[in-house]
């Protein structure tokens with residue numbers, strides 16, 4: 001016997017078909033809304049029509065009269081149970097149901113529980129709420145004005161609308177570097193509000209069993225254990241009497257990390273009624289009230305030498321947080337990982353200052369397919385580099401070549417404190433430029449311009465810090481960020497693996513089994529993966545920020561190694577040799593010097609239950625908690641070519657080339673799927689997703705006619721390339737990848753359009769780069785800002 005063929009058993013590097021798709025593509029997924037419990041009632045939410053208003057009165061009497069209505073909850077009723085407000089994951093508070101004021105259009109005001117969802121909706125319509133309108137604040141500039149009404153007057157000591165201030169870097173050294181610059185390049189940008197828009201909205205079924213005192217909540221959460229801790233805190237229930245079950249999830253993208261009022265109200269309703277209460281959010285509810293991303297303004301300068309060498313960067317970011325600071329950031333970093341900007345470049349010094357402002361909008365800042373504001377960081381970085389190249393008259397590829405870290409620079413400590421450990425940035429850039437035919441395109445572009453055609457090419461590079469923690473620096477609400485895996489090998493050699501992560505479509509059921517297969521030689525088909533049930537899964541921080549592979553995936557490798565260590569003892573016993581004389585090859589142990597004498601992993605598993613040595617504990621299982629020593633640092637280059645129609649401002653994508661280095665790929669097919677998905681979202685953000693508010697705080701783009709999701713029809717084709725720089729500290733050399741293309745992609749599209757307009761003097765059109773904005777810029781050669789309008793009378 002010899003070692004198994006790893007690809008044949010579905011191990012590392014196999015493009016194994018996604019096992020979860022067997023149920024997903026047949027419509028047999030099991031989502032929250034598929035769960036029907038006996039006696040279950042249904043909850044609907046009444047939302048505020050106004051962005052900012054004092055609540056004068058709420059009359060629920062007509063709702064109570066509707067047959068089938070079982071409960072109407074108001075903020076006052078929640079307050080009687082100390083549940084009108086809840087803590088957020090960013091040390092703020094958020095109204096569960098409004099008591100004093102409403103602070104954004106779509107805010108939760110009442111809930112109605114009834115025999116079916118239609119009766120519950122009728123109940124909501126029968127509630128009469130009298131509001132006294134207050135002036136709405138729709139952008140941070142308005143929020144920071146000295147006479148601005150204080151949105152969060154509920155908070156003791158809050159006298160303005162600032163919700164945080166934060167700074168990182170070396171102010172004095174940055175000033176010195178700017179004083180020595182040949183050129184200072186400046187740029188003001190807005191990264192607009194965007195919405196993750198998962199296909200499945202949020203929802204929950206709270207099932208409080210008065211007999212046992214146990215609360216089970218089936219819900220759409222990316223982080224079940226964090227929710228359990230939060231429910232224990234908010235509902236004051238003991239943690240062991242709370243079970244959170246996250247079944248199949250129809251996309252999360254960060255939207256399903258926060259704790260939403262619907263979950264809390266549903267739990268209280270179930271406790272009060274002694275029945276299961278289901279809440280399934282509708283599309284408008286999801287699109288108007290849950291977890292928005294971005295909404296950040298940047299005022300930035302870059303100090304340069306005339307040869308294009310970056311000497312320093314200075315960035316001031318202002319975030320529009322909405323009415324509650326409710327997104328999850330690691331506690332130390334109020335503006336997420338914005339300071340990962342310029343991590344792939346040799347930038348000696350820099351200063352980032354940031355402030356958050358409350359506005360009359362739904363809570364924002366959620367890490368939409370992104371590691372806590374890394375998307376903004378990479379977008380700003382690549383727009384600034386493009387602007388600097390234009391200011392200096394240096395080619396956009398060349399300026400990157402002159403500043404990207406070379407391979408011999410790792411490990412590299414960035415100006416903002418990160419340790420970037422590995423990469424082959426120049427190789428990736430060259431591969432991308434070669435693939436797109438950069439020089440040839442530049443020549444064609446000049447010729448086309450002479451004929452009045454506007455062609456453009458945009459480059460974006462990115463390196464993203466993926467895989468929070470380590471626990472030294474990363475925690476949420478004080479809970480350290482690490483992750484976990486638990487592996488149980490049955491006596492036939494089949495296995496069950498559970499982790500603290502939670503897949504939302506990324507394919508963990510497929511790839512985790514591949515890691516076990518790689519470590520133990522058990523065919524991947526013989527390993528079932530379970531996630532999302534806090535009663536059975538080991539404690540973990542969940543899935544967001546592409547942390548699954550860097551952290552939980554590493555825990556999977558580590559637990560498999562622990563199991564292999566025990567299997568080695570069993571093999572020694574079976575082979576009647578000492579453990580030191582046992583060698584391992586994929587799938588089997590053998591006697592050193594006598595390779596024909598061996599025991600397969602399956603034989604060892606059988607022995608663990610039927611023939612263990614004296615004194616050995618039976619069974620073959622273990623668990624591992626993994627605290628990564630560092631983040632993982634994938635790198636990517638995205639290059640896009642476009643043609644802009646000068647008559648209409650419409651721009652068409654000609655080609656998209658992506659070069660991704662996410663270290664060792666567990667499943668290349670899944671990685672490619674992740675990159676294509678990310679590029680699709682990047683294209684949508686750059687091109688079409690318009691999510692803003694009018695001067696009264698009315699949400700524009702609260703439906704999918706206005707807020708566009710790209711279909712296969714609009715989405716361009718993608719040409720994918722690969723470079724592999726293994727992560728030096730991850731047990732299998734993998735780096736995260738899920739978000740890379742969504743993070744790095746937008747700037748490539750936007751830079752391409754700006755390159756096409758290079759001769760017009762336009763320096764910046766804010767995203768989304770809509771045709772009318774391009775057309776406007778072409779008319780008057782001026783920049784186009786995306787900031788929401790402000791009432792002229794306010």
Ligand code: CDP
Pocket residue numbers: 506507508511512543544545546547548549550553662663664665666667668670671674734735736737738739
């Ligand atoms: O945390 P999340 O699952 O969203 O992101 P990820 O860890 O980057 O993984 C996304 C998917 O790609 C998972 O199925 C991973 O196992 C897979 N992947 C891979 O096959 N190889 C890598 N080097 C990274 C991720």
